Amino acid sequence: MVVGYAAGAWDLFHVGHLNVLRHARAHCDYLVAGVVDDDTLEVTKGHRPVVPVTERAEIVRHVRFVDEVFVEHQPDKLATWGQRPFDVFFKGDDWKGTARGLDLERRFAQVGVRVVYFPYTVHTSSTVLRRALAALEGGGRADPAAVVGGD
Template identity: 70%
Template sequence: MPHVVGYAPGVYDLFHVGHLNILRHARSQCDYLVAGVVSDEMAELAKGRRPVIPLVERLEIVRSISFVDAAFVETVPDKVETWKQVRFDVIFKGDDWRGTAKGEKLERDFREVGVEVVYFPYTVHTSSTQLRRALSLLEGDAGRLHEAGLQ
């Protein structure tokens, strides 16, 4: 029976149930799961902003998840370059990548090296972006209350 190594990359900022679901589902489809934790610099390059939680803390959180066998710091934007270091058999992504230019490039690149791309349902009701927005609104409300002398 082949030993299947899976790779689940992500920023894993403001860790939430969507992150947990991806790691749980990924682990169910491989024998050994490596979580790729995107560096602060790569996250800023990809998303235009740095994570709220520093890399060392995100790495510790992800390493502590029982579904994760190892964590790897992703420092380059090219996933094939990461594959050359980690050597996984399957990569897991949220299905928000499916059918996009990024997803199609990922599939093409990995087809060439024999890596399968597996998509999982994106957790619509919870995302780090939504959490950031809610925190920003709460901070704004607290500031307005303070300015009004109500806090």
């Protein structure tokens, strides 16, 4: 049985998240979705998520493509693998060919884990949703053309 692992914040869950989980499930027999906790997201992304980790984990747990949810409490994916082993790690193709992506591939290869990349959904992202919410909270209207970003 091939165990796949798809990690993410899964904050402001949207169709891009669903696409990653759908694609991941099609490439493994058992899919574990890693949900990064609030403190780790604050350290790695510079802000806390809008939706707290317990709620994000609950949402992801109920996506039909997901067999298991694992809450991550640190940013090192190899350390995560040590706590919850898997055979394939899924990542958005925005990492492919980058220094971080190549390092991830190298480190995972040492323990026999393959890294598989999926198309990144640029038009819908948590960053875009976060900017739109901030614009609305500021009393302005969010212009979809002005709110461009990733993840």
